[in-house]
Amino acid sequence: MTxxxxxGSFASLVPTPTSVEPGTGTLVLGSDTVVVAPxxxxxxxxxxxxxxxxGASSGLDLPVRTERDVADGPSITFVGPAxxxxxxxxxxxxxxTNDGVEVRAGSHDGFVWAVQTLLQALPxxxxxxxxxxxxxxxPVGVVRDAPRYPWRGAMLDVARHFxxxxxxxxxxxxxxxxxxxxxHLHLSDDQGWRIEIRAHPExxxxxxxxxxxxxxxxxxxxxQYRGIVEYARRRGVTVVPEIxxxxxxxxxxxxxxxxxxxxxxPEAYRGVRVGFSSLCVTDEFTFEWWDDVxxxxxxxxxxRWIHLGGDESNATEHEDYRRYVARAxxxxxxxGKVPIGWEEIGAADLPDGTIAQHWLDxxxxxAAAGRGASLVLSPASHTYLDICxxxxxxxxxxxxxxxxxxxxxxxxxxxxxxxxDEQVLxxxxxxxxxxxxxxxxxxxRTIPRLPALAEVGWSEQxxxxxxxxxxxxxxxxxxxxxxxxxxxxxxxxxxxx
Ligand code: ACM
Numbered sequence: 011m012t013x014x015x016x017x018g019s020f021a022s023l024v025p026t027p028t029s030v031e032p033g034t035g036t037l038v039l040g041s042d043t044v045v046v047a048p049x050x051x052x053x054x055x056x057x058x059x060x061x062x063x064x065g066a067s068s069g070l071d072l073p074v075r076t077e078r079d080v081a082d083g084p085s086i087t088f089v090g091p092a093x094x095x096x097x098x099x100x101x102x103x104x105x106x107t108n109d110g111v112e113v114r115a116g117s118h119d120g121f122v123w124a125v126q127t128l129l130q131a132l133p134x135x136x137x138x139x140x141x142x143x144x145x146x147x148x149p150v151g152v153v154r155d156a157p158r159y160p161w162r163g164a165m166l167d168v169a170r171h172f173x174x175x176x177x178x179x180x181x182x183x184x185x186x187x188x189x190x191x192x193x194h195l196h197l198s199d200d201q202g203w204r205i206e207i208r209a210h211p212e213x214x215x216x217x218x219x220x221x222x223x224x225x226x227x228x229x230x231x232x233x234q235y236r237g238i239v240e241y242a243r244r245r246g247v248t249v250v251p252e253i254x255x256x257x258x259x260x261x262x263x264x265x266x267x268x269x270x271x272x273x274x275x276p277e278a279y280r281g282v283r284v285g286f287s288s289l290c291v292t293d294e295f296t297f298e299w300w301d302d303v304x305x306x307x308x309x310x311x312x313x314r315w316i317h318l319g320g321d322e323s324n325a326t327e328h329e330d331y332r333r334y335v336a337r338a339x340x341x342x343x344x345x346g347k348v349p350i351g352w353e354e355i356g357a358a359d360l361p362d363g364t365i366a367q368h369w370l371d372x373x374x375x376x377a378a379a380g381r382g383a384s385l386v387l388s389p390a391s392h393t394y395l396d397i398c399x400x401x402x403x404x405x406x407x408x409x410x411x412x413x414x415x416x417x418x419x420x421x422x423x424x425x426x427x428x429x430x431d432e433q434v435l436x437x438x439x440x441x442x443x444x445x446x447x448x449x450x451x452x453x454x455r456t457i458p459r460l461p462a463l464a465e466v467g468w469s470e471q472x473x474x475x476x477x478x479x480x481x482x483x484x485x486x487x488x489x490x491x492x493x494x495x496x497x498x499x500x501x502x503x504x505x506x507x
Contacts, residue, residue: 091103391410417463
């Protein structure tokens with residue numbers, strides 16, 4: 011081996027793990043380091059992530075074996091636990107000694123999270139581009155880890171402005187790096203329809219051709235959507251598609267005149283007002299159409315959930331809204347999926363297992379919980395990533411300001427009076443894109459706030475402390491720069507110069 015050795019550390023892991031026992035010394039990765047994979051392929055995606063990152067930065071090949079050879083140097087050995095349930099659905103253990111690494115997990119996603127921790131324990135340069143004569147070392151020690159909540163999500167609005175597969179996949183890379191496991195794609199709104207539905211091709215062809223401000227819009231053909239779903243799956247992230255109904259539907263109403271009841275279609279909409287559109291929910295055609303949409307989405311989506319929207323349906327008469335939501339969510343169940351909707355759906359009778367997403371009005375979220383729904387928490391004042399970090403800063407101002415500290419400093423278990431923690435599935439940070447038009451802006455709005463939310467969802471409340479978090483996350487800036495991820499110098503954090 012030539013050149014300098016750059017060593018990593020456990021000091022700035024985000025989200026902070028359940029426990030870290032640092033040891034002494036380091037394990038240097040060299041040309042004799044090998045990876046040992048368990049049978050069955052459960053760790054293959056995690057191993058690919060490790061080899062791609064380390065290969066790009068160091069040129070090391072990290073050959074993969076099914077068993078260690080006597081001639082091999084240190085090994086990074088992936089193994090299932092003796093008791094498959096011992097580490098939980100997403101938990102993992104890393105044991106790093108001077109001789110090698112043992113990675114234990116009971117699931118595909120557990121292995122992915124273990125590798126994300128290994129990558130964070132390597133020096134920043136190890137996730138960047140190739141940089142000449144140097145090698146990388148891991149710190150010796152043991153990490154045991156498992157998430158607090160099963161739902162740790164981010165939402166990307168591809169309706170107000172459209173983002174293609176490359177931009178969405180770059181967003182998935184960010185989610186996976188911080189162990190966020192749900193990508194909620196907001197696929198339709200007044201301004202655009204973004205997914206091909208073969209039974210109604212005009213939805214994408216006509217409804218996809220608009221965006222906020224008059225841009226060209228766009229939409230995913232089904233193969234592209236499948237590609238995103240698979241890219242995300244390999245990185246531990248499940249896609250949750252949303253078709254927002256019965257309001258936020260101008261693009262669908264424009265493309266499919268029969269959804270208007272009287273057959274008269276509105277013009278395409280390129281503004282930013284909300285609450286003015288509604289499907290004609292007293293017409294049987296609307297339910298036949300919804301059945302077609304859900305059937306195709308369900309077939310494209312291996313994840314368990316389909317989001318039916320349900321927010322701000324101010325143009326739908328209240329009793330009609332209640333009947334629509336009850337029936338539309340039942341159709342989701344009939345296609346084998348779990349319905350999720352914004353908190354307003356709590357006004358309706360909901361099938362067992364339905365999830366409500368709190369965003370604005372605690373009373374509505376509590377009502378949904380009272381009907382038995384479990385809750386994903388996206389309170390605007392703590393999780394809305396389109397809102398300005400500081401007064402007068404870039405972003406939407408309607409929910410005041412949302413600093414990284416606002417995102418970090420709250421407890422999901424005590425947010426809503428009368429909703430026990432057992433009914434809280436987790437947290438999600440929505441990025442609405444009325445004012446977001448490119449990948450760099452997606453990253454500026456979400457970094458560092460999304461990593462902060464990732465720790466809210468992953469780490470136990472007792473393990474979280476803002477002052478400690480702000481010190482840890484500041485160290486990540488070097489990684490973001492090496493990865494060419496744009497980010498915001500949030501004023502509550504002392505960033506490197
Ligand atoms: C929302 O922000 N309308 C859910």
